[in-house]
Amino acid sequence: TTMLSCANGETVMLSHDTHLPRPYSLGFRVQGTEGIWMDVNESVYIEGKSKNYDEWDKASVWFEKYDHPLWKKYEKFAEGAGHGGMDWFVFNGFIEAVKQKKQPPIDIYDSLTMSVITPLSEKSLLRGNSPQKFPDFTRGKWKQRKNIFALDDSGF
Structure with missing residues (x-):
């Protein structure tokens, strides 16, 4: 945990x-x-x-x-995909973003953020469950970042 x-x-x-x-x-x-x-x-x-x-x-x-309206609209496509259908939305959003030359719904900063949790958790355990500083890969830009994830179906 x-x-x-x-x-x-x-x-x-x-x-x-x-x-x-x-x-x-x-x-x-x-x-x-x-x-x-x-x-x-x-x-x-x-x-x-x-x-x-x-x-x-x-x-x-x-x-x-x-x-969410996207789930209602595309639920039939997502049925049977991994993780309760979520994988379809993630993969399709990425593929469509590449095809349309748009920012993907989950970008490199999101990917880095999700990926660093496990090594930081391991580091915390090795140090007696001590809190670990979470890196800000955006250097503060997340505060002004426009949210694009699941706002419309332009990537679908």
Whole structure:
């Protein structure tokens, strides 16, 4: 398990385990101060908005209403692709960006950021679980960077 403290005060907890016995699961969970979604039990709870206090709602109800338009539009293409269909979006977005000579949805800075987590986690373990400084590969440019990921379907 790795804990990341983000610049805007968020905390991200990452758990990766490929050794303990269990059925396949990506184990996704997104939790904030007012709600939580978990893929394993296909459920959502939003404080003050869920159907019943302190009870899970079926995620499908929330997905029908709030799922991303790209997912709704291209879900049939993504079915059967790795990681619950996500791989189709990542690969297709990259291929279309190259063909259209546009910035890919996941660029080199995103790739470096995702790739450095494992070596920093290992370094932390070797140093008694000490916090590690996370490199800013953009040299601060991330603060002004325009978000292009999943805003439209120009790459699809």
